[in-house]
Amino acid sequence: MTAKRNLLGLAWPALTDFFSELGQPEYRAKQLMEWIYQHGVSDFNRMSNFPKELRQKLEETAVVGAGEVIARQVASDGTIKLAIAFAEQRIVECVILRYHHGITLCLSSQVGCKMGCAFCASGMHGFVDNLTTAEIIEQIWWANQELAVQKQRVGHLVYMGMGEPLDNYLQVVNSIRFANNSSTFNIGMRNITLSTSGLVPRIRQLAEEDLSLTLSVSLHAPVDYLRDQIMPINKRYPLAELISAVREYVRSTRRRVTFEYILLAGFNDQPIHADKLASLLAGILANVNVIPYNEVPGLPWQAPTDKQVRLFMRALEQRGITATLRRELGPEIDAACGQLRRRLQGEE
Ligand code: SF4
Incomplete structure (x- = not known):
């Protein structure tokens, strides 16, 4: 058959x-x-x-559809995390987030991840496979199923779940075009954010695609000797190369870039780091999202204190950097990407 x-x-x-x-x-x-x-x-x-x-x-x-929702966690603020299984070793997560500007879905682009960032649950057990365009799209479909009871739909996409989206370039770009199509989910290009840990050649390639999405760069440290310790990709594409590619991206797309900066207690959360960050980003049309770390069982990193977060934000502000403190949604569920999947696979 x-x-x-x-x-x-x-x-x-x-x-x-x-x-x-x-x-x-x-x-x-x-x-x-x-x-x-x-x-x-x-x-x-x-x-x-x-x-x-x-x-x-x-x-x-x-x-219609190849996967099924095998687990679902709901937080008191309405954040919903879904684990979708496409096959036995092919489990991914997506998270429905409710912001004042609408409903956002945080999508996975790979099963596992090759990048091995030291603070991340998704990368802890390596890479399994790339998701297909259909599997990426199916996450949106399941999220809409979840929201249908309240007559709501996903209006924004962020490619920030499990995996490095630019490491699965073709399928991810296809899925963005597909989701944007008025015959499918009709999600506006400006409502789509793609996050990368810094695959420089792919950032350059993306600049040629004529997609008016928002590029978000996971920075997490303002100098190479710190970034090398938590993001192995930095050894391949150090900060100078990364920032130069981002400057070119902004020049050719005229789109503002977002930088993500996770605050890890005692590692990158001092005002001196904020100062170095401001120098690194000088002159770039950018916004910095500062994210206090969500502790992950099995990893040594700790969340910063509220005072440290305030001092860091103030130091950025004093240097004229536009920064947003990212509201932590759904803190009581396995909020870090990859945590629910690990639990389901008995890896935690
Ligand atoms: S933070 Fe992103 S790029 Fe880094 S290991 Fe986790 S999923 Fe991969």
Whole structure:
């Protein structure tokens, strides 16, 4: 028996080919997309504008979605973390975050991660595989299923979950274009943020894509000798190279870049570090997101005190750096990316 075709995340040409092989006109592909992406329907029998024979044929030959939600954690502030399994060793997480500007989904782009950042749960057990475009898209679909009860939908995407998005470049860029399409989730390009730990050649490539998304660079240390200790990628692309690529990115896209800076107690959280950070970013159209660390069981790093956070923010402000203290959402669930997956796989 041949495997059923997964129609979720299938691009328009492949979808129209699929219907044409069934002897169906092109408009059926459009109708199917409406059912899947606008109405969140995966059961072919509920697709009431399809003739009965077509519904039967679809039942026999196709499915909508390849994964299932195997765990779900809800925090008191409404943050929801979902673990989705596409296969036994293919579990990813996505997190629904409620901000004042709307509902944001934090997506995974890989199973595990190669980057090995010292403070991160996702990288602790290495890399398993890249996600396909369809698997990235399916996370949005499941999040919308979750939100449908409250008649809400995902309006913003941040590629900041498990994995280094630019290390899975093609699938990630395809998924961004797909999610932005008005026939699918219609998520505005300006509502999409892609985060990178600093893959310099890919940042340059991204600048050529003509996507008006927001690039977010995970910096986490203002000088090489500190960044080398927590982010192995820095040995390949040290800060000078990274910052030069970011400057070029801003010049060619005219888009503001965001820098993420996790405050690790006693490591990078002193006013002197804020000062060095300000010097590093001088003249760049940028915003710094300062994130007090969320402690991860099994890792030695600690969260900074409130006082240290205040001093750090003040030092940045005094140097004229636009900085935002990132509100910690859902702190009582396994909030760091990769934590829920580790728990499910018994690695914690
Ligand atoms: S912080 Fe991001 S890039 Fe670094 S190991 Fe974790 S998932 Fe990978």
